[in-house]
Amino acid sequence: HAPHPALLPAAAALVAVAIAAGAGRKRGGAGAPPGPAAVPVFGNWLQVGNDLNHRFLARLSARYGPVFRLRLGVRNLVVVSDPQLATEVLHTQGVEFGSRPRNVVFDIFTANGADMVFTEYGDHWRRMRRVMTLPFFTARVVQQYRSMWEAEMDDVLMLYNIMYRMMFDARFESVDDPMFVEATKFNSERSRLAQSFDYNYGDFIPILRPFLRGYLNKCRDLQTRRLAFFNANYVEKRRKVMDTPGDKNKLRCAIDHILAAEKSGEITPENVIYIVENINVAAIETTLWSIEWALAEVVNHPEVQRKVRGEIRDVLGDDEPITESNISKLPYLQAVIKETLRLHSPIPLLVPHMNLEEASLGGYTIPKGSKVVVNAWWLANNPELWEKPEEFRPERFLGEESNVDTTVGGGKVDFRFLPFGVGRRSCPGIILALPILALIVGKLVRSFEMVPPPGVDKLDVSEKGGQFSLHIANHSVVAFHPIVS
Numbered sequence: 459h460a461p462h463p464a465l466l467p468a469a470a471a472l473v474a475v476a477i478a479a480g481a482g483r484k485r486g487g488a489g490a491p492p493g494p495a496a497v498p499v500f501g502n503w504l505q506v507g508n509d510l511n512h513r514f515l516a517r518l519s520a521r522y523g524p525v526f527r528l529r530l531g532v533r534n535l536v537v538v539s540d541p542q543l544a545t546e547v548l549h550t551q552g553v554e555f556g557s558r559p560r561n562v563v564f565d566i567f568t569a570n571g572a573d574m575v576f577t578e579y580g581d582h583w584r585r586m587r588r589v590m591t592l593p594f595f596t597a598r599v600v601q602q603y604r605s606m607w608e609a610e611m612d613d614v615l616m617l618y619n620i621m622y623r624m625m626f627d628a629r630f631e632s633v634d635d636p637m638f639v640e641a642t643k644f645n646s647e648r649s650r651l652a653q654s655f656d657y658n659y660g661d662f663i664p665i666l667r668p669f670l671r672g673y674l675n676k677c678r679d680l681q682t683r684r685l686a687f688f689n690a691n692y693v694e695k696r697r698k699v700m701d702t703p704g705d706k707n708k709l710r711c712a713i714d715h716i717l718a719a720e721k722s723g724e725i726t727p728e729n730v731i732y733i734v735e736n737i738n739v740a741a742i743e744t745t746l747w748s749i750e751w752a753l754a755e756v757v758n759h760p761e762v763q764r765k766v767r768g769e770i771r772d773v774l775g776d777d778e779p780i781t782e783s784n785i786s787k788l789p790y791l792q793a794v795i796k797e798t799l800r801l802h803s804p805i806p807l808l809v810p811h812m813n814l815e816e817a818s819l820g821g822y823t824i825p826k827g828s829k830v831v832v833n834a835w836w837l838a839n840n841p842e843l844w845e846k847p848e849e850f851r852p853e854r855f856l857g858e859e860s861n862v863d864t865t866v867g868g869g870k871v872d873f874r875f876l877p878f879g880v881g882r883r884s885c886p887g888i889i890l891a892l893p894i895l896a897l898i899v900g901k902l903v904r905s906f907e908m909v910p911p912p913g914v915d916k917l918d919v920s921e922k923g924g925q926f927s928l929h930i931a932n933h934s935v936v937a938f939h940p941i942v943s
């Protein structure tokens with residue numbers, strides 16, 4: 459992903475000018491975090507390219523320190539790479555750094571922050587997060603739905619059905635269900651357009667924005683059709699049920715609670731549809747990618763697979779089903795999930811943060827409106843902080859790292875391990891994601907011996923990243939041999 463080819467000659471000239479002028483020794487403005495010398499207009503973009511992934515940023519932090527800055531055209535990127543500064547950004551100064559940066563594509567997909575995940579910190583965000591919490595993110599919701607989760611897990615559609623049943627009391631019949639085909643097409647296209655690096659040039663350099671018109675129109679068109687699909691097929695149906703006199707079928711699913719908040723005037727109809735859009739974006743792919751990583755790692759580590767199976771047999775015997783309530787009795791299974799999220803975080807840089815006002819961090823001045831990313835993957839994979847971090851070794855969480863919990867708050871946070879972030883903007887979905895992951899992996903390992911296909915020694919676990927997402931690059935075939943007990 460190089461910068462736009464048309465820009466290269468001009469770019470080369472500017473780099474040459476900057477080097478000739480000795481700009482290499484200059485450091486941004488007074489008090490700004492260190493970083494490479496920037497050229498006019500492009501900043502550092504031509505040096506660093508488009509793909510500012512967690513590994514590349516970790517390498518830059520070795521050179522520029524635990525907080526450094528890159529200028530990307532008009533955008534300012536601040537990268538935080540150690541646990542102390544992560545504590546500052548996410549916890550101590552959680553309000554100051556609690557907003558989200560904007561970009562030209564996310565402005566379209568969020569209607570300039572009418573949603574919750576990508577909106578700035580303030581009253582609107584607080585209201586949206588409050589409205590979403592009761593119907594999605596409480597222990598009561600887990601209790602209400604846990605047997606449904608367990609039932610859906612035998613089906614390949616499970617993640618969509620789990621989320622759509624919780625949200626709308628609706629489910630898909632099969633992978634050929636036209637509604638399933640539509641929903642997945644809309645969501646993966648949204649994901650592709652938003653996570654792509656192809657629009658960086660127009661986002662970073664405003665005078666190039668006219669060249670992005672086609673791309674932005676594509677985003678607008680997709681978003682219009684996608685939201686109309688959610689509205690017509692799901693939201694309007696529940697609205698009708700809610701407007702029908704009588705109590706039957708009322709407050710059956712999350713959207714009913716959201717619609718009640720709309721009725722009471724707390725949120726607008728636009729907010730309602732953006733809550734649906736946010737759940738489609740935040741809940742499904744992240745969890746699916748974690749499952750893919752976990753399965754790939756257990757296939758590549760047969761001894762881990764045997765140990766999970768052995769633990770389940772020891773604790774539950776051959777007949778007692780794995781349920782949400784007995785996962786707590788399966789510490790090794792939980793360690794496998796932790797180790798997966800440590801080594802392969804689906805959101806390795808967290809969702810980017812932003813400071814609405816000029817702020818101070820690690821003794822440096824952070825200009826207002828900076829995109830501030832915490833390299834959570836590096837915090838969890840830095841060899842100075844972990845023993846042989848490149849190894850997939852769940853045992854670490856029962857041994858030297860037994861105090862490390864997967865959490866987003868409370869007194870037990872270890873700032874080296876933040877796959878769900880921490881503090882105000884942390885992931886509220888952790889309460890659903892952790893049991894769902896453990897149930898799926900536990901059930902599959904218990905029922906099947908999973909091995910690479912004949913002739914393959916290890917599955918390919920190379921990564922493919924986007925603006926801030928990370929998933930397995932290539933899908934592999936896995937052979938499932940039923941376990942005969």
Ligand code: HEM
Binds near residue numbers: 884886
């Ligand atoms: C935010 C990770 C599943 C809903 C986040 C953030 C991360 C994250 C890193 C940003 C934290 C920050 O900005 O500091 C994950 C992972 C998941 C997962 C690794 C699965 C393995 C889910 C699920 C849901 C969900 C299942 C909903 C059902 C959200 C929402 C936010 C969020 C609404 C935005 C919070 C805010 O901006 O205030 N998630 N997530 N996530 N996640 Fe998740």
